[in-house]
Amino acid sequence: MNSNISTNSQISIRNGNKDDLQKMLILFRETIGNVCKNDYTHDQLEAWKSGAENKERWENVICNQFILMAVHHHKIVGFCTLEKGDYIDLLFVHKDYQHQGIASQLYHQIEKEAVRQNKKYLTADVSKTAKSFFERAGFEIIKEQTVNVKGIDLINYKMEKKLTSSAE
Template sequence: MEISIRKGILSELPQIKELFAGTITSVCQTDYNAEQLEAWKSSISNTERWNNLIKNQYFIVAEIDKEIVGFASLDHGNYIDMLYVHKDFQRQGIAQRLYDHLEHKSKYSNMESLTADVSKTAKPFFERNGFTTIARQVQVRSAVEIVNYKMQKTF
């Protein structure tokens, strides 16, 4: 299975947003309730935000056989804004490959650390990659509280 990483493009947004919603629904259901999952997924309707992810951030996709199986983004050279892997391609090294690209890009840009706001589901992955928790946070989306963690890794 050959995983390729490349820059994402605007025309792929419908597929990327579908992957985002599907991943949240199936992968995060043990850590969040249905109301929280729906509130989290509702951000796909913010077209301006999604367009800006690709236009203004370092936005990459992972592909296997020309199918997008994951995506990630780096904002301002040191903030991991997005890191999602398709629900059917979990635990195959895709998140690690995406993360490694973001870390390399950050180091290449002479950043001293990486930060991310991380879900309960993703927290163990980030800990394995050397991140520590700075704070437990409660985000409110569509009047629903969603717990996540501000995490950081210093180089």
């Protein structure tokens, strides 16, 4: 696949690779700690951020998922991953690059990949913080769920979107 998928307002979208892992982990932790702080308690944020310590999980992401990186002046400012062609596992945008259309650019490319793979639905487990973004993208809440991370309960949402082959 073309390594530079699209460019819009100086943000380029490219495929991710194993060399991106450390920067993905930093972005994951920092985004949760800053962007999600109005929706979750300190303990919930700390438990969620601890997911960055699960080496096996992140190696699985790098090896088995379709990964897109948003880059601005050689700096990774966001990423999105697609598991098995129909599950958005991770979608994070740097705290200093919120509300600039980066998540939308990443999502649009991920949806095109799912359609390319002839998937009928996209699903995601979505935080309170990201719920409105996914709703605007056409997802519907299947159910509210409580996940337990290191003894701490967090609320998120199982969401789904029916795809059409004309997702452009």
